[in-house]
Amino acid sequence: MKKSLSIIFLLIIFSIQIYNVIAIQRFPKPEFESGHTQPPTLTPSPRAQALDILDVFVLAAALSIVSWLVIKKRSRKGVFWMSVFAVLYFGIFREGCVCSVGSLQNVTLALFNPEYSIPLTVIAFFILPLVYTLFFGRTFCAGVCPLGTLQDIFALRPMSIKSWLEKVLGVIPFIYLGLAVLYAATGTDFIVCRYDPFVGFFRFEGTFMMFIIGGLLLLIGVFIARPYCRFLCPYGALLNLVSRFSRKHITITPAECINCKLCEDSCPFEAINKPVVLKDKEEKPIASRRFIFISVIIPLLVLIGGFTASQFHENLAIVNPKVRLAKELINNTNYGEPNEEAFEITAFKSAGQSKEELYKEAAEITNQFYIGGWILGGFLGLVFGFTLLSLSVFRYREDYTPNKGTCISCARCVDYCPVLPEDRSL
Amino acid sequence: MKQKLIIGLSLISLLIVIVFMAKDFFRGSNRSQTNPYEYKLDNLKHIDPELITYSEINQIKPGIINPIAIAIDGKDQIYVSGENKVVKYNSEGNQILTFDIDSSSYCINVNSSEEIYISMLDHIEVRNPDGTVKAVWEVINERAVITSIATTDEFVFAADAGNKIVYQYDLKGQIIKEIGKKDTLTGAPGFIIPSPYFDLLIGTQGKLWLVNPGRHAFENYDFNGNLISSWNRTSMLLEGFSGCCNPSHIALLSDGSYVTSEKGLERVKIHSPNGDFKTVVASPDSFEEGTSGLDLAVDSKDRIYVLDPVKKLIRIFEKK
Numbered sequence: 197m198k199k200s201l202s203i204i205f206l207l208i209i210f211s212i213q214i215y216n217v218i219a220i221q222r223f224p225k226p227e228f229e230s231g232h233t234q235p236p237t238l239t240p241s242p243r244a245q246a247l248d249i250l251d252v253f254v255l256a257a258a259l260s261i262v263s264w265l266v267i268k269k270r271s272r273k274g275v276f277w278m279s280v281f282a283v284l285y286f287g288i289f290r291e292g293c294v295c296s297v298g299s300l301q302n303v304t305l306a307l308f309n310p311e312y313s314i315p316l317t318v319i320a321f322f323i324l325p326l327v328y329t330l331f332f333g334r335t336f337c338a339g340v341c342p343l344g345t346l347q348d349i350f351a352l353r354p355m356s357i358k359s360w361l362e363k364v365l366g367v368i369p370f371i372y373l374g375l376a377v378l379y380a381a382t383g384t385d386f387i388v389c390r391y392d393p394f395v396g397f398f399r400f401e402g403t404f405m406m407f408i409i410g411g412l413l414l415l416i417g418v419f420i421a422r423p424y425c426r427f428l429c430p431y432g433a434l435l436n437l438v439s440r441f442s443r444k445h446i447t448i449t450p451a452e453c454i455n456c457k458l459c460e461d462s463c464p465f466e467a468i469n470k471p472v473v474l475k476d477k478e479e480k481p482i483a484s485r486r487f488i489f490i491s492v493i494i495p496l497l498v499l500i501g502g503f504t505a506s507q508f509h510e511n512l513a514i515v516n517p518k519v520r521l522a523k524e525l526i527n528n529t530n531y532g533e534p535n536e537e538a539f540e541i542t543a544f545k546s547a548g549q550s551k552e553e554l555y556k557e558a559a560e561i562t563n564q565f566y567i568g569g570w571i572l573g574g575f576l577g578l579v580f581g582f583t584l585l586s587l588s589v590f591r592y593r594e595d596y597t598p599n600k601g602t603c604i605s606c607a608r609c610v611d612y613c614p615v616l617p618e619d620r621s622l
Numbered sequence: 623m624k625q626k627l628i629i630g631l632s633l634i635s636l637l638i639v640i641v642f643m644a645k646d647f648f649r650g651s652n653r654s655q656t657n658p659y660e661y662k663l664d665n666l667k668h669i670d671p672e673l674i675t676y677s678e679i680n681q682i683k684p685g686i687i688n689p690i691a692i693a694i695d696g697k698d699q700i701y702v703s704g705e706n707k708v709v710k711y712n713s714e715g716n717q718i719l720t721f722d723i724d725s726s727s728y729c730i731n732v733n734s735s736e737e738i739y740i741s742m743l744d745h746i747e748v749r750n751p752d753g754t755v756k757a758v759w760e761v762i763n764e765r766a767v768i769t770s771i772a773t774t775d776e777f778v779f780a781a782d783a784g785n786k787i788v789y790q791y792d793l794k795g796q797i798i799k800e801i802g803k804k805d806t807l808t809g810a811p812g813f814i815i816p817s818p819y820f821d822l823l824i825g826t827q828g829k830l831w832l833v834n835p836g837r838h839a840f841e842n843y844d845f846n847g848n849l850i851s852s853w854n855r856t857s858m859l860l861e862g863f864s865g866c867c868n869p870s871h872i873a874l875l876s877d878g879s880y881v882t883s884e885k886g887l888e889r890v891k892i893h894s895p896n897g898d899f900k901t902v903v904a905s906p907d908s909f910e911e912g913t914s915g916l917d918l919a920v921d922s923k924d925r926i927y928v929l930d931p932v933k934k935l936i937r938i939f940e941k942k
Contacts, residue, residue, distance in 0.1 A: 355629050365636075412638075413636075416635050419632045420632045423632075
């Protein structure tokens with residue numbers, strides 16, 4: 197029965213592919229026999245609308261299945277095979293685009309630029325994983341995100357790293373998130389897509405840099421599981437925050453934890469909170485004083501962060517092509533090209549815009565970066581502050597529990613737990 | 623110990639990746655030094671001189687503001703039309719007739735009786751050999767752009783780039799058939815004509831040959847409008863045609879080979895009746911960059927006449 201269903205499902209998927217074949221090629225493709233190499237692009241060719249809609253359904257179905265496998269079935273094996281499916285469908289078949297990770301930039305741009313029309317499917321790709329995370333934890337990361345699942349398959353010899361190091365490196369995704377939002381909001385660039393490490397593998401083409409970064413991350417991922425998810429992914433940072441409020445998160449044990457410690461080293465992501473014995477608890481006055489101190493300095497950190505980042509607004513803004521063009525024209529540096537006029541300058545001249553208009557536009561963008569710098573810095577100050585606070589707060593725990601923020605619900609730990617669901621009654 | 627070393631190395635590699643990404647982004651190395659999308663045709667414009675088997679033997683400067691079309695009759699008399707004027711030369715290149723027309727002409731053709739057919743965008747004028755008006759054929763519609771005319775003893779064929787169709791007229795100027803309409807039953811593919819270049823001629827076997835420029839194809843129709851055969855050659859190399867729509871003009875040699883002219887890559891070549899590339903008449907070096915609309919004609923000695931609208935010259939090429 198299962199086999200028949202699988203065959204029917206695959207037949208439906210492949211028959212939809214015929215949709216593209218029906219389209220008649222109006223003009224012959226340009227020939228590039230001159231040796232011209234088409235430059236790799238950040239986005240693949242547009243998909244048929246029917247396929248776009250199908251993608252949303254597949255995403256919702258995949259999220260539902262993975263959540264069911266994690267929460268109800270507690271099946272690591274099932275999650276693994278869903279990971280393989282995610283790599284094949286969301287990665288290779290869909291050429292990795294649009295993905296939920298990158299969609300946060302589309303959503304940001306749509307919020308800040310009314311002229312940008314965001315497709316509903318992109319909104320769905322952004323919202324659905326967040327909604328599922330709010331209910332079931334990061335099941336999207338576990339078996340639906342092609343970036344994460346690809347790394348998961350490569351996590352062959354995972355080793356644990358110090359928890360303080362995990363905390364420190366765990367701040368990087370928030371910095372990346374802040375920068376991604378800033379650059380998307382100002383219409384400068386989609387940096388998450390530009391530095392997507394695995395999209396080259398999915399499309400079987402990409403820049404040399406893409407393959408080097410992707411290959412290196414997969415190699416690192418053999419020993420430090422999912423390095424991109426843990427220490428870079430900006431969408432993961434968002435899911436981390438949302439997952440803390442998840443209603444029905446995976447548990448290591450299906451019933452009462454017997455503290456057998458078998459699961460202690462099972463998580464390759466250091467996402468298991470170990471029991472804390474009461475004797476380790478600090479004296480209350482000391483802990484309270486530290487808590488109050490950090491709580492007081494958080495606003496200060498926000499201000500310092502905002503002020504510091506705003507001072508770098510010109511450095512941040514220089515990445516914007518218009519700001520860069522204005523700077524090159526003012527300084528007459530021609531993008532450092534000594535021989536011929538840089539093509540950006542040629543394009544600007546032929547566009548017919550005056551230099552004054554360009555300078556005005558560049559000044560406005562730079563001002564946006566000044567404001568954005570304050571917000572970015574403030575956000576990072578807040579992240580540092582809360583990280584400090586979380587490190588300082590003593591949490592008494594009797595059981596082994598997943599860290600709802602960092603746990604990606606991969607269900608590895610459940611296989612280590614000897615407690616059976618039937619033991620609930622015990 | 624080994625584990626610590628692996629973790630240490632992995633973390634260092636991770637930091638290198640992050641630093642590299644940040645440096646690449648902020649230091650601007652993501653800007654390539656050259657435009658990756660730049661479409662360079664320089665190499666293709668250079669043609670091996672050994673492949674050019676024709677040489678330019680003469681030039682005629684017609685006294686027309688914007689010469690557009692050229693035709694040659696059975697006596698090798700040359701007709702050139704353009705803005706408000708038609709000029710006729712004898713086979714020696716001496717002007718023997720000139721007459722005014724109301725507006726700019728788009729193409730010109732002469733039948734065996736030396737009657738001159740001139741397209742005036744949306745209608746056709748038929749002139750007597752002395753240039754006087756014989757007939758004015760009705761306006762087709764406002765979309766019409768007649769870009770080529772071919773004649774037989776019974777019919778006149780006009781290629782309409784605007785409506786993407788060929789009209790078959792009788793000699794009285796009545797449209798009796800439309801040829802080339804897309805038809806899935808007969809397999810007629812329909813014409814793809816993104817720019818006003820749509821040429822036709824009567825082949826050596828008395829059949830109609832049309833250029834389907836968007837497909838880089840030649841299509842052969844009988845006078846009932848049935849598609850008989852076709853060939854297409856898409857290539858940026860000499861073997862074929864490239865760009866949105868080429869060749870822009872064609873002419874017929876006595877052995878059935880086709881002379882073709884292209885825009886984008888300004889060149890004149892000869893293809894055998896089955897479409898294979900034969901030789902080069904004029905390389906892109908012979909024309910100003912951006913030249914388009916190189917109309918062609920062939921005389922009884924298989925000399926090739928190229929109307930160069932930029933240099934405003936009739937350029938005559940002969941086999942070396």
